[in-house]
Amino acid sequence: MQMVSFEKAMTYRYPESVVLVNSCDGQGKPNSMAVGWSTVASYNPPLYAICLNRTCYTLELIRRQKQFVVSFPGVGLEQCIEYVGTHSGRDVCDKLDVAGLKVIEAALVRPPLLADCLINLECCLESETDAGDHIMILGRVLAVHLNDSVPDRLMNFGESRYAPAVASR
Numbered sequence: 001m002q003m004v005s006f007e008k009a010m011t012y013r014y015p016e017s018v019v020l021v022n023s024c025d026g027q028g029k030p031n032s033m034a035v036g037w038s039t040v041a042s043y044n045p046p047l048y049a050i051c052l053n054r055t056c057y058t059l060e061l062i063r064r065q066k067q068f069v070v071s072f073p074g075v076g077l078e079q080c081i082e083y084v085g086t087h088s089g090r091d092v093c094d095k096l097d098v099a100g101l102k103v104i105e106a107a108l109v110r111p112p113l114l115a116d117c118l119i120n121l122e123c124c125l126e127s128e129t130d131a132g133d134h135i136m137i138l139g140r141v142l143a144v145h146l147n148d149s150v151p152d153r154l155m156n157f158g159e160s161r162y163a164p165a166v167a168s169r
């Protein structure tokens with residue numbers, strides 16, 4: 001046993017969940033980013049938490065519009081995750097189109113659902129908490145969509161490696 005830094009220890013945390021967080025601006029133009037630091041926070045009421053770095057465009061959009069969608073990506077979205085996880089919507093026009101993400105209109109919020117995702121959670125902003133170098137956003141889940149034609153959701157194995165979350169792998 002040896003003492004190591006927290007950052008070093010966290011390089012051993014994989015596999016890690018990855019979700020896509022979709023938001024939009026005042027004109028309804030959508031944006032999406034990859035988020036590894038997320039979790040269900042409560043069933044009753046239904047709350048889902050995501051941790052966002054202070055400079056990402058998504059945080060600005062969620063603060064302005066008070067709405068977002070959390071999508072659990074399925075197999076085949078590996079390159080889309082990499083793209084939206086390494087390019088900011090502040091710098092790229094039509095980020096979702098360039099990433100190749102197919103959108104579907106949501107039922108209750110303006111940001112879109114993603115077609116090739118297993119689960120889409122429509123959320124409104126419940127609260128935000130200062131979490132050091134990140135902001136923890138708590139979303140109240142307003143509607144949930146399951147796409148059972150997507151067989152497996154993807155997990156992040158680090159260093160741009162993704163694999164389906166199935167027990168046999």
Ligand SMILES: Cc1cc2nc3c(=O)[nH]c(=O)nc-3n(C[C@H](O)[C@H](O)[C@H](O)COP(=O)(O)O)c2cc1C
Pocket residue numbers: 018031032033034035036037038051052053054055056057058059081082084085086087088089090156
């Ligand atoms: C697999 C993966 C996981 C990521 N997890 C997070 C995360 O949990 N929180 C975060 O703030 N950024 C995370 N990022 C980085 C953001 O997705 C990235 O900064 C993105 O460009 C922000 O886009 P935006 O400025 O359009 O909102 C992750 C990136 C990847 C590839």
